[in-house]
Amino acid sequence: MDCLSAVILDMDGTILDTTVELCSAVASAANRMVPSLALQHFQVLSDYPDLYGGPLEEFHDTIVLPHKPGLTKDEEKDSTAKFIKFFLEEVKNSCPSPCFDDVLSALEELKAKYPSLLFAVATTKPTKTAESDLTSSAVPNALRPLLSHVQGTDAGIAPKPAPDVLLRCASVIGVDIKKTIYVGDTSRDSGAGRAAGCMMTVTVQRDADKLGNKLGADAVISDFKGIESAVERWRTEA
Template sequence: MANSQAPLPLIEYDAFLFDLDGTLLDTADDLGAALNAVLINNKIEPVSSDVYRPAASNGAGALLEAGFKELWDTQPQSELIKQLVDEYAANIANHTHCFSGVESLLIALDQKKIKWGIMTNKPGFLTDPLVAAIPALKNASVVISGDTLAEAKPSPLPLLYCAKLMGVQPKRCLYIGDAQRDIQAGKAAGMRTATALWGYIPSIDEANSWNADFNWQSPIDGFNHI
């Protein structure tokens, strides 16, 4: 669903680029399981998905803060982050799967000979085994992680690097993500942007305020742009 602004002229995209967690993949339950393992190990009550899911795109610190709540500021944060990351890395794809409609969109892009790739702020040592564990992602033209370059999103540099590797102009790329930093990075890179409203957004109203070029209710909305 597009924003309520004037319709954008239709263009032919040479490439789609996607965020990973909360856009292509529903990773929340594996992240939540890692969080709960750390909480239990520290004699804190585990939390339900309605607590960890909104924090799933925001990194280990945000997840732990959601779990420890008001106790977080007094905790050995670096040590707990390492515990969570180690737990997650050991169980990285037990429950993770593509969101409904993602695989159909990727197949359609392949059939149309439109390149697609992944740019995530997840570090490479987690990104690479996760992507390898999901067969639907095997045809990605590029997979760029948050530590591939010296800067991560909201910097536009990783997205510009993706476009360079794929041999396409940024203005002919569409970047899809579920966080404000995704939209900021895409716009700064000169790409069109789409918010994945099915992802780990804080609220529909807040996601609309990011002023993406498009707000997609489902990955199937991507079919309108290929």
């Protein structure tokens, strides 16, 4: 892995098991906007699978906006802002999302074997929210110090699959994006990695039934322990 400078990681669904938190907050926010929806958290993933991992604006436009016909552009903007406000209120009041069991030990092993290798996070959430999530009581204290930088999709940064958040992250930690891999769990993640010019994109699918679907990535793994072997296998085949 001598040509690899950094492993950049998605956060929600990759490092943190946020499925319940995300879907519950989206459903609650949508129901506050349109009470007649009566949307259940499990329906968010089953009925809108393509939205998972995307920006909140898309959740609003797909779930809420059809129930608010005739809005002006300014009213749509206000509606989106209210939805995001409700979502963040729900997240703030929810239990912290736990870290997947394999993450810390896998990163510690990689760091011990490759001391110069950097780890960083590039996520759809705003940086401030991401930092809070990664330092919550549900996440091991040893994880955040392993991460050289946490880059969120803040104002002025286009959401994935645009490459902006990855390029910003690589710039901050001072590495060539072409010498990084991006590890995520959605097609938006692999799309962002390709658009940024990452050396390789990896999809984590902890559900073994999904391992045949790379979601557009160069490789698919079942847990973080597979990062090193995926990179080595990709280099051999390239």
